[in-house]
Amino acid sequence: MQTVEPPVRTRSGRSAAFVLAAKDVRRGLRSKALILTAVVGPLALGLIMALAFGGTSGPSATIAVVDLDRTPTSAGVISVLQEQFRDGPVELVTDVGDASAAVTDERVDAALVIPVGYAASLVTAPEPLQVVRNSQRAIPGEIAAAIAGEIASQSDLIRAATSTVAALDRDATSVVDVAEVRPAISVDVGDLGRAFSAPLYFGPLTIFLFLGLGGAARSLVREDREGTLARIRSTSVSPRALVGGASLGVFIQGVLAAGTVYLVSTVVFRARWGSPVEVIVVLLALVVSLSGLSALIVAVSRTEAQAEGWTNALAFLFGILGGAFFGGAQFPGLLGAVGSLTPNAIAMRALVELGPGRRDLLEVLPLLVALVAIGVVGLAVGSQLMVRRLR
Amino acid sequence: MTTPTVRCEGLRKSYGDRVAVDGVSFEIAAGESYGLLGPNGAGKTTTISMMCGLLHADAGRIEVVGRPMTTGRCDAKQLLGLVPQDIALYPDLTARENLVFFGRLQGLSRSDLRTRIDEVLEIVALEDRAGDRVDGFSGGMKRRCNIAAALLHRPHLLVLDEPTVGVDPQSRASILDGIANLQAAGMAVLYTTHYMEEAQRLCDRIGIIDEGRLVAEGTQSELISAVGQSPVVRLTASGDLRTLADAASLQPQVLRASAGDGRLEVAVAEPARALAPLIELAESCGVAVAGVDVVEPDLESVFLHLTGKALRD
Numbered sequence: 138m139q140t141v142e143p144p145v146r147t148r149s150g151r152s153a154a155f156v157l158a159a160k161d162v163r164r165g166l167r168s169k170a171l172i173l174t175a176v177v178g179p180l181a182l183g184l185i186m187a188l189a190f191g192g193t194s195g196p197s198a199t200i201a202v203v204d205l206d207r208t209p210t211s212a213g214v215i216s217v218l219q220e221q222f223r224d225g226p227v228e229l230v231t232d233v234g235d236a237s238a239a240v241t242d243e244r245v246d247a248a249l250v251i252p253v254g255y256a257a258s259l260v261t262a263p264e265p266l267q268v269v270r271n272s273q274r275a276i277p278g279e280i281a282a283a284i285a286g287e288i289a290s291q292s293d294l295i296r297a298a299t300s301t302v303a304a305l306d307r308d309a310t311s312v313v314d315v316a317e318v319r320p321a322i323s324v325d326v327g328d329l330g331r332a333f334s335a336p337l338y339f340g341p342l343t344i345f346l347f348l349g350l351g352g353a354a355r356s357l358v359r360e361d362r363e364g365t366l367a368r369i370r371s372t373s374v375s376p377r378a379l380v381g382g383a384s385l386g387v388f389i390q391g392v393l394a395a396g397t398v399y400l401v402s403t404v405v406f407r408a409r410w411g412s413p414v415e416v417i418v419v420l421l422a423l424v425v426s427l428s429g430l431s432a433l434i435v436a437v438s439r440t441e442a443q444a445e446g447w448t449n450a451l452a453f454l455f456g457i458l459g460g461a462f463f464g465g466a467q468f469p470g471l472l473g474a475v476g477s478l479t480p481n482a483i484a485m486r487a488l489v490e491l492g493p494g495r496r497d498l499l500e501v502l503p504l505l506v507a508l509v510a511i512g513v514v515g516l517a518v519g520s521q522l523m524v525r526r527l528r
Numbered sequence: 529m530t531t532p533t534v535r536c537e538g539l540r541k542s543y544g545d546r547v548a549v550d551g552v553s554f555e556i557a558a559g560e561s562y563g564l565l566g567p568n569g570a571g572k573t574t575t576i577s578m579m580c581g582l583l584h585a586d587a588g589r590i591e592v593v594g595r596p597m598t599t600g601r602c603d604a605k606q607l608l609g610l611v612p613q614d615i616a617l618y619p620d621l622t623a624r625e626n627l628v629f630f631g632r633l634q635g636l637s638r639s640d641l642r643t644r645i646d647e648v649l650e651i652v653a654l655e656d657r658a659g660d661r662v663d664g665f666s667g668g669m670k671r672r673c674n675i676a677a678a679l680l681h682r683p684h685l686l687v688l689d690e691p692t693v694g695v696d697p698q699s700r701a702s703i704l705d706g707i708a709n710l711q712a713a714g715m716a717v718l719y720t721t722h723y724m725e726e727a728q729r730l731c732d733r734i735g736i737i738d739e740g741r742l743v744a745e746g747t748q749s750e751l752i753s754a755v756g757q758s759p760v761v762r763l764t765a766s767g768d769l770r771t772l773a774d775a776a777s778l779q780p781q782v783l784r785a786s787a788g789d790g791r792l793e794v795a796v797a798e799p800a801r802a803l804a805p806l807i808e809l810a811e812s813c814g815v816a817v818a819g820v821d822v823v824e825p826d827l828e829s830v831f832l833h834l835t836g837k838a839l840r841d
Contacts, residue, residue: 152632153633156629156632156633157633160618160621160629163621163625164618164620164621167620167621168620363614363616364612364613364614364615364616365616365617365618367577367580367582367610367612367614367616368610368612368616368630368677368678369630369633370581370582370599371580371581371582371605371608371609371610372605372606372630372633372634373602373603373605373606373634373635374602374633375600375602528584528599528600
């Protein structure tokens, strides 16, 4: 009688995890469930909101302009801005007193401050206008920042206008009346729409991604129901490698989905997210956070349906409390405080604070660490429970 | 003395107060096919789950080629291939993609895997459907692919849990032929089924499990003789069958006789010698015999005798 050849063995636990993850990614892409949920969903919702909020049908933000410079030049700048936004989408107010207090009290959505010495600085190194923002009012903050950026980019023209008026020996406050320099400050409203559209995509992304990754994280439970888990467990794959592979698969699918939303919204819809490196770091932290939470939910649920129910409930709770929709608008008071602890709110705050010309990665590090910590804790506890269950 | 491919000793598993498996012991040698038969809920799947390292045994010991099998022992798991009762394949992947995945999990190198996939697809006669998604397969093709995935790593022990459920006769024949070939090549086979004819055809030895206990074990003929099953001469007749049964039971070659519903059933040691005297006796009792059947004892009757249930119960 012939003897059976001995089995061939070359695989480590780590490579088994990669094999499992690759299979999950392949199935995830092929099923299109993740694509529909985590890519098409946020893009469609973001696009709808970008169209709604980015149009010129009326004011969509109230922004205070506080003139600390009190010079003819600063007055001229305010005058130009008022004219620019006479028909929306921004309502400018100038009589709010202290800018920070006005924003904190939510009398205005954001504030632009023309600093002391602004006019004088135009000759040498132009001082930028300061932006005071409310982290729960992402869109107005973006608009204010875009206006400040536009004015900074027009510094030369503003200086030229001021010089022209001086040369004509006329009152500098009438700078806007001088035909030659009238278009000196031009803020493109359409450009503004795109400038603040990133949060519109990012907000839905955080929630739809959570729903999508929740589905991906249920792969082990699904495999148990479908019978493939028994076959995998009858091989030499350890429970730890099995859970590790499933988690890696969820993370990779999250990165692919978030990356696709970022690329499509940037390239096709011309959304401005900020520095690519910073955006990628925020997206990675978000995916870690949501992957860990998804793993935890699956581990503490008894059935696949229960895990799905928990994911859906938490996703909508996060979305409502954390302000995932309408550009990050949140509840005031206690609900707002609770909502600010949700992963989507933390990620949104990090993204907004990393906006063009503002904070850098080091300054938002606590937010990123918080996101990663949520994910790591969720993953550690969830994995431990799943490994115990598989043993 | 050679090491058996698998040795189970005193396996025991309880779920709360319910004892699912109670002291089950058996061995399977290389190249031997062992059938584990039992009614539903008898403990077959629990036994298989412990053998394959999917479930902790409360007590007892399992060795595969001398290596202890537990849920955490990877080296022992490498030596067996499991064909679960359910189709354990990914329906949205092709047959080849499924086999690549399971082969890589088993640690096969890329080059070896390519060769092995072609070999196992040939064994299960699916070479021309390798690139098709499994959800487009017929029930029989899925079953064959299910078996192929367990063969990739050349296991010493193949565990098949009802591998022919719901397949057409042609696919069943193909599956049974393939298993017989593997067995002939030296692979040990553990086989559970609800189809008695499969067990009779395929299994060298059979263990009958009921209520968690292995109630009998042996070759088919050993089991039949162990439970005292005899051939039965069945007369289809009209007349006073009860009187005939009483008279027949007094005959020396008759072990027992019973009458009912137009039939007389007579258990005898040697049907050929008992048949003529029985017909003469019927004529003398005024019973008209319309037909005669000789029923040889089989596994079904052994199973019924031991468990009081039909195998499909």
